[in-house]
Amino acid sequence: MKRLSIVLMTLVATMFAGQSIAGSWSKIRIATEGAYAPWNFTDSSGKLVGFELDLAQDLCKRMNAECEIVAQAWDGIIPALQAGKYDAIMAGMSITDKRKKVITFSRNYAATPARFVVSDKSPMANFKTGVEAMNLNEIDAKEKAAIDDIVMQFKGKTIGVQTSTTHENFLREYLGNDVTIRTYDTQENLDLDLQAGRVDTALASMSYWVPLFDSDKGEGMKMVGPGMTGGPFGHGVGVGIRQKDQDLADMFSTAINGAIADGTVSKLAIKWFGFDASSKQ
Amino acid sequence: MDFTLLVFGDDGWGDEMLRGALMTMVVAVCSYLLGVVIGIFFASLKLSQLVVLRYVADFYTTVIRGIPELLVIYLVFFGGGALLRSVASGLFGYEGYIDLPLFITGVICIGVSAGAYNTEVIRGAVLAVPVGQIEAAKAIGMSTSKRFWRILVPQVSRYALPGLANVWQLTLKETSLISVIGLVEIMRSAQVASGSTKEPFTFYLTAAILYLGLTSISNRGFLRAEAWASKGVRYS
Numbered sequence: 001m002k003r004l005s006i007v008l009m010t011l012v013a014t015m016f017a018g019q020s021i022a023g024s025w026s027k028i029r030i031a032t033e034g035a036y037a038p039w040n041f042t043d044s045s046g047k048l049v050g051f052e053l054d055l056a057q058d059l060c061k062r063m064n065a066e067c068e069i070v071a072q073a074w075d076g077i078i079p080a081l082q083a084g085k086y087d088a089i090m091a092g093m094s095i096t097d098k099r100k101k102v103i104t105f106s107r108n109y110a111a112t113p114a115r116f117v118v119s120d121k122s123p124m125a126n127f128k129t130g131v132e133a134m135n136l137n138e139i140d141a142k143e144k145a146a147i148d149d150i151v152m153q154f155k156g157k158t159i160g161v162q163t164s165t166t167h168e169n170f171l172r173e174y175l176g177n178d179v180t181i182r183t184y185d186t187q188e189n190l191d192l193d194l195q196a197g198r199v200d201t202a203l204a205s206m207s208y209w210v211p212l213f214d215s216d217k218g219e220g221m222k223m224v225g226p227g228m229t230g231g232p233f234g235h236g237v238g239v240g241i242r243q244k245d246q247d248l249a250d251m252f253s254t255a256i257n258g259a260i261a262d263g264t265v266s267k268l269a270i271k272w273f274g275f276d277a278s279s280k281q
Numbered sequence: 282m283d284f285t286l287l288v289f290g291d292d293g294w295g296d297e298m299l300r301g302a303l304m305t306m307v308v309a310v311c312s313y314l315l316g317v318v319i320g321i322f323f324a325s326l327k328l329s330q331l332v333v334l335r336y337v338a339d340f341y342t343t344v345i346r347g348i349p350e351l352l353v354i355y356l357v358f359f360g361g362g363a364l365l366r367s368v369a370s371g372l373f374g375y376e377g378y379i380d381l382p383l384f385i386t387g388v389i390c391i392g393v394s395a396g397a398y399n400t401e402v403i404r405g406a407v408l409a410v411p412v413g414q415i416e417a418a419k420a421i422g423m424s425t426s427k428r429f430w431r432i433l434v435p436q437v438s439r440y441a442l443p444g445l446a447n448v449w450q451l452t453l454k455e456t457s458l459i460s461v462i463g464l465v466e467i468m469r470s471a472q473v474a475s476g477s478t479k480e481p482f483t484f485y486l487t488a489a490i491l492y493l494g495l496t497s498i499s500n501r502g503f504l505r506a507e508a509w510a511s512k513g514v515r516y517s
Contacts, residue, residue: 035476042473045291072463073472076355083359084366085380 025248027066029086030056034071038272039092042071051272052090055109058264062255078103081242088248089240096234104243106252109265111135111236111279112207113227114167116150116159119194120222124201127153127224133276136170136231146226147174153225154179160190160199167203169232195220210274229279236279283480287487294474294484301470302491308387308466309453309495315392316452317445320399327404338400345397350458354390358462361386387459395452402444406437439510446503450496457492467491 032040032052040050048069060067070086081089081103095105113133118124129146139147155178161168163183171181182199184190187208194202206227212218229236239256241249259265265278289295326338345353362380369375381389410433418428460469471488475481 033476035473037477037479041477042297043477044286044293044297046297070463071465071473073461073469075461076358079355079359083362084378085362 025063025065025087025251027068028060028063028088028248029068029070030088030090031070031072031077031081031086032056032089033074033077033091035074036092040090051110051268051277052092054268054272055259055265056090058259058268059252059255062258063251065251078240081240084242087241087245088252091240092237093240094234095236095238099240102243103240104246104249105235105238105240106249107256108236108238108279109256109259110269110277111229111233112205112273112277113229114170114203114233115206115209115223115227116154116201116203116225117194117209117221117223118201119197120220122200124153124224125222129226131226133227133229135229135279136233138230150225151175151178154201157200158182158198160184160193160202162187162190162204165204166233167205170228171203173232191217191221206275207273207277214274227276283483286474286478286480286483294470294478297470297474298467298484298487298491301465301467301488302495304464305453305456305466305491306495308384308391308456308459308464309449311388312391312456313395313449313452315388316395316399316448319392319396320403323396323400324403324407327400328407342397342400345394346401350390350394350455351461353394354387354458354462357381357390357393358386361389383462383464386462387456387464390459391452391455394455395448398448398451399445402441402448403437405444406441407433409440410436435510435513439507439514442503442507442510446500446507449499449503453496453499454492 032048032050034040034042034048036050038050040048040052043049048071053069056067056069072080072086072091074091077089077091077093078099080086089103093099095108099105116127118127129149130142131146134143134146136143151174154175158180159171159175160182161171161184163185168181168183171179175181182193184193187204190199190202190204191212193199201224206223209218209223213221213223239249239252241252256265260278266276269275269277285293287293287295287298289299323338323341326334327342329335365379365381369379414432414436415428418432423431456466457468460466460472463469465473467488471484475484478484
């Protein structure tokens with residue numbers, strides 16, 4: 001009976017090519033969507049490429065782990081993690097409180113900053129603050145000054161923003177008393193009003209602005225002020241991990257800290273997004 | 282729309298889409314064959330004299346036809362691996378990670394649902410053969426197997442083929458649902474290509490043409506089979 005069970009076990013194990021990965025994490029299976037350019041997508045030869053593929057390779061080297069990347073459709077990417085089909089998700093997944101109820105996250109590795117955009121003929125076209133990028137989770141003296149600059153610059157103006165977005169939350173929280181906020185159902189309508197001069201400036205994510213400016217639709221508009229993340233803008237994008245594998249989440253966080261500190265994440269972000277979408281320390 | 286994206290080789294998505302079509306075809310054929318076997322089995326249960334067997338078959342067709350296909354896929358995809366692992370650790374003490382391969386998962390899901398529809402088609406076809414013919418065959422002393430092969434099979438296949446062709450077409454289209462588990466068939470190829478190139482219309486239109494091609498070619502096959510099965514019938 002025992003022999004038979006060993007034979008069967010080996011048979012089943014080889015059939016399904018399973019790997020034992022109890023605790024040590026020398027092997028990590030990472031899922032990505034493979035259809036969300038430029039975060040993670042498939043090139044025309046069928047190879048998975050993108051910001052997160054490069055980053056995963058770097059992080060695995062830092063963790064001394066052998067990584068296997070699997071493509072999984074976005075529908076059910078979290079349930080399949082729970083079912084143990086892989087150990088981590090790197091698929092442009094924003095860290096939200098709702099998702100945190102079912103899975104845990106590493107620290108964030110990317111956060112596409114929010115930027116103000118004005119007409120290039122506007123008197124504010126050269127507006128700059130003392131910092132290029134700021135994280136609203138912890139505001140230091142320089143960042144405080146930059147926020148004051150923003151309030152000063154836009155006092156009495158009309159700012160357009162897409163409705164029910166984190167960007168609208170930011171405006172209401174930081175500029176609500178000093179400016180007129182006009183909300184739009186679509187970003188495209190807001191762009192038209194900005195070009196027509198009905199609003200003085202618009203606030204949206206850089207991941208929206210950069211491709212727009214690369215195409216001819218962004219003519220006559222210009223990004224001004226600092227890139228803003230954190231606070232009302234949310235927690236950025238991180239690695240999704242099962243709640244019971246907090247040790248793996250910590251391993252990823254340590255590796256991400258290293259990759260941010262030595263500039264690897266910035267370099268990869270500029271390569272894939274055309275701007276620095278990496279999160280700051 | 283940009284159809285230059287559909288060239289073959291490393292510069293285009295033509296070969297990926299075609300490989301997806303091949304996968305759709307293979308999954309559809311495998312699950313359909315599984316569905317026919319399941320259909321014959323449960324149809325014979327439904328026609329059995331034993332009430333218990335009839336109830337078992339009724340339960341199967343009622344449940345499978347009554348719940349959405351997508352739900353069956355999620356249950357097998359998320360539950361199958363967990364079941365396999367609990368069996369492996371319970372019976373064999375194996376604690377590692379094992380899982381059903383995606384292809385097998387897909388074929389089981391689609392096959393089980395095709396089987397439920399086939400059961401009803403085959404049961405109906407058997408009931409369409411007049412009882413008098415069986416009685417006549419018995420009266421002239423035909424054995425059970427002879428009655429089965431000479432009286433039932435030719436007529437049941439003729440009655441069942443139109444229904445079976447219908448189920449085939451459903452099966453072929455239902456394979457698109459298994460794109461959610463990440464098996465790269467037409468639908469998943471189209472999703473990946475459109476997400477990667479931001480040209481959704483090009484690829485979804487291509488997918489539609491591929492599905493239409495597959496269904497119309499296989500429809501012709503079924504029409505021929507129907508003509509063959511009806512060759513002993515004269516229509517006045």
